[in-house]
Amino acid sequence: MLKGEKVGLRARHEDDIPVLRAELYDDVVNASRAEGGPWRPITPGFKDPRLVVDDTKEASVPFSVVELAGGTLVGTATLWGIDPHNRCAHIGLGLLPSSRGKGYGTDVVAVLCHYGFVVRGLQRLQIETLADNTAMLRSAERNGFVREGVLRSSAWVMGEFLDEVLLGLLAQEYQEGKRA
Numbered sequence: 001m002l003k004g005e006k007v008g009l010r011a012r013h014e015d016d017i018p019v020l021r022a023e024l025y026d027d028v029v030n031a032s033r034a035e036g037g038p039w040r041p042i043t044p045g046f047k048d049p050r051l052v053v054d055d056t057k058e059a060s061v062p063f064s065v066v067e068l069a070g071g072t073l074v075g076t077a078t079l080w081g082i083d084p085h086n087r088c089a090h091i092g093l094g095l096l097p098s099s100r101g102k103g104y105g106t107d108v109v110a111v112l113c114h115y116g117f118v119v120r121g122l123q124r125l126q127i128e129t130l131a132d133n134t135a136m137l138r139s140a141e142r143n144g145f146v147r148e149g150v151l152r153s154s155a156w157v158m159g160e161f162l163d164e165v166l167l168g169l170l171a172q173e174y175q176e177g178k179r180a
Contacts, residue, residue, distance in 0.1 A: 074099035
């Protein structure tokens with residue numbers, strides 16, 4: 001398990017899947033904002049590729065996020081789109097509604113940065129998030145991510161086009177932030 005100040009990132013357990021599905025992916029609005037495509041219902045018992053881990057896929061490393069204090073599942077985190085040649089990847093996370101607003105998101109981003117830069121030896125991490133996702137923007141910026149641009153009207157979400165913000169963090173900036 002990778003540990004932050006408040007949360008740990010561990011392998012996905014079979015018991016996590018029904019909770020994550022019910023809390024994150026069965027909610028039409030939440031899933032529509034988090035996914036790159038339209039929401040659709042998933043049949044009970046179906047092996048949902050968003051949640052079931054395929055350890056043979058090297059380009060994505062999914063984690064379950066748990067509170068360190070009690071081990072309670074609080075969400076999901078992923079390092080995805082891992083490009084070993086250019087040494088870059090993307091960060092994604094989703095917190096259960098009851099776990100939002102407690103500083104877990106900032107801690108998850110910090111732990112994913114440690115994993116990406118220290119464990120994997122990457123050069124760049126990137127986050128794309130909806131422009132109105134103030135919690136993610138705040139979590140990213142608290143961890144040293146820099147706003148690099150806005151992708152105007154790039155996300156179709158629940159009947160409207162929304163802007164996305166692109167943020168990046170380089171290994172050198174991460175190391176400098178750790179020394180400060």
